Amino acid sequence: MSKQVGVAFIGAGDISYLHGMAIKNITSARFCGIWNITQELANEKHALFGGKIYPSAEALCEDPDVNVVYILTSLEAHHQYATMALEAGKHVFVEKPVGSTVDEIESLRETAIRSGKLCVPGHNYIYDDSIIRARDIIERGDIGDIVSIYIMYNIQHPEDVAARCEGVIRQILTHHSYILIYLGGQPKELSAMKSVIHYEELTKEDLAMCNIKMDNDSIAHFCASFAADDQAGDPWTMMVKVIGTHGATRYSYRDWVDNRKAQVHSQTYLAYPYSIEQIDRYFIERCVLKNEPALSTLDDAITAQKMIEAMEASIEEGKITAIR
Numbered sequence: 001m002s003k004q005v006g007v008a009f010i011g012a013g014d015i016s017y018l019h020g021m022a023i024k025n026i027t028s029a030r031f032c033g034i035w036n037i038t039q040e041l042a043n044e045k046h047a048l049f050g051g052k053i054y055p056s057a058e059a060l061c062e063d064p065d066v067n068v069v070y071i072l073t074s075l076e077a078h079h080q081y082a083t084m085a086l087e088a089g090k091h092v093f094v095e096k097p098v099g100s101t102v103d104e105i106e107s108l109r110e111t112a113i114r115s116g117k118l119c120v121p122g123h124n125y126i127y128d129d130s131i132i133r134a135r136d137i138i139e140r141g142d143i144g145d146i147v148s149i150y151i152m153y154n155i156q157h158p159e160d161v162a163a164r165c166e167g168v169i170r171q172i173l174t175h176h177s178y179i180l181i182y183l184g185g186q187p188k189e190l191s192a193m194k195s196v197i198h199y200e201e202l203t204k205e206d207l208a209m210c211n212i213k214m215d216n217d218s219i220a221h222f223c224a225s226f227a228a229d230d231q232a233g234d235p236w237t238m239m240v241k242v243i244g245t246h247g248a249t250r251y252s253y254r255d256w257v258d259n260r261k262a263q264v265h266s267q268t269y270l271a272y273p274y275s276i277e278q279i280d281r282y283f284i285e286r287c288v289l290k291n292e293p294a295l296s297t298l299d300d301a302i303t304a305q306k307m308i309e310a311m312e313a314s315i316e317e318g319k320i321t322a323i324r
C-alpha cells in the first residue's frame, strides 16, 4: 500500500458529509471518490471532497487506487455493498447498524475472514477520548463494581429527516447497545417500550426506552427520543452515566457546544463530528496501517443487533426477553 490509504464512499447522504470532512483532516488518507445510487447527491459530495464520481459500486470496488471502502448507504443496502467490497479485496468500514439481521452481520464476518480484510463497524461514540477514559477507569476498578449505566438521547428530529431513518430503536439504540457492551460487558435480558409522540405521518417510533440486566447483575437504562429536545438544566441531550460502588463517571454532548445549528440538531454538539473523525482516524491509522484491532468488532455488532431484536420481541410480546 502507498503511504496514503485510498478511501472511497458508497453512499452520499448526510453521514458522508461528516466522514468526508474527517478524511480531509487525516493526512494518511486520500479521498479517491464516491458512488451514490442517485446522481445529485454524488455530485454534491464530489463538489465538496473532490475525487472521482464512479459510474457504479462495482467500478468503485475495482479501482486499484482504493484500499478502503466506506459503506454509508441506508441500512438495507449495507450487506450487499460491504460483501461486494470485501470480495473485491478492500478493507471495509460499515456504518451502524451494520446489518438488518444477525444473519447478515454473521455473513459479513465470514466474508471478512475469508477475504483476509478488515470489516469494522461505525461504532463512533466509543472512539471519543472521554468514553475511552471511562472504560479505563472502570477496568482499573477506580469506581468499584458497576451498579448502573444510563444512556440517554433526546434530540428532536424533523419528520422529513426521520422519514429517511429507521425508528429510534434501530437508529439510536444501536449506538446505546455498543456503548453499553464497551463499558459494561455482556447483557443477558431486557424489557422495552416504544411510542409515537411527535410524528404526524410516520408510524415508526420516535420514543423508546429499555432496561437491561447485565451478566454481572448491574442494570442499564436506555432512552432514545426524536420527539423532543431536552433543554432543561443539565440536559440529557446525549449522555452516558456509569455509577459504581466506589465512584461514577459521565459523558455529555453538552460539554462541547457550538451555538450554531447543525444539519439536524438545534445546536452543533461538537462531540458528534469529533467522534466521527476519531473513529476514521483510528480505523485508518491504527487498524489499516498498523493492523491493530478496532475498539468494537463485528462480534460486538452481532451482540448489539441481538439486543435490538430482543427489544423488538419484548415490545411485541410485552415481556422481558433473553438476549440470545
Ligand SMILES: NC(=O)c1ccc[n+]([C@@H]2O[C@H](COP(=O)([O-])OP(=O)(O)OC[C@H]3O[C@@H](n4cnc5c(N)ncnc54)[C@H](O)[C@@H]3O)[C@@H](O)[C@H]2O)c1
Pocket (backbone or CB within 6 Å): 011, 012, 013, 014, 015, 016, 036, 037, 038, 041, 072, 073, 074, 075, 076, 077, 095, 096, 097, 122, 124, 164, 165, 171
Ligand atoms: N454513526 C452515526 O452517528 C450516524 C449518524 C447518522 C446516520 N448513520 C448511519 O449512516 C447510514 C446512512 O445514513 P444517512 O443519515 O447518511 O442517511 P441518508 O438518507 O442521508 O443517506 C442514505 C444514502 O443511501 C443511499 N441509498 C438509499 N437506499 C439505497 C440502496 N438501496 N442502495 C444504494 N444506496 C441507497 C441514498 O441515495 C443516500 O445517499 C445509515 O446506516 C445510518 O444509520 C450513522
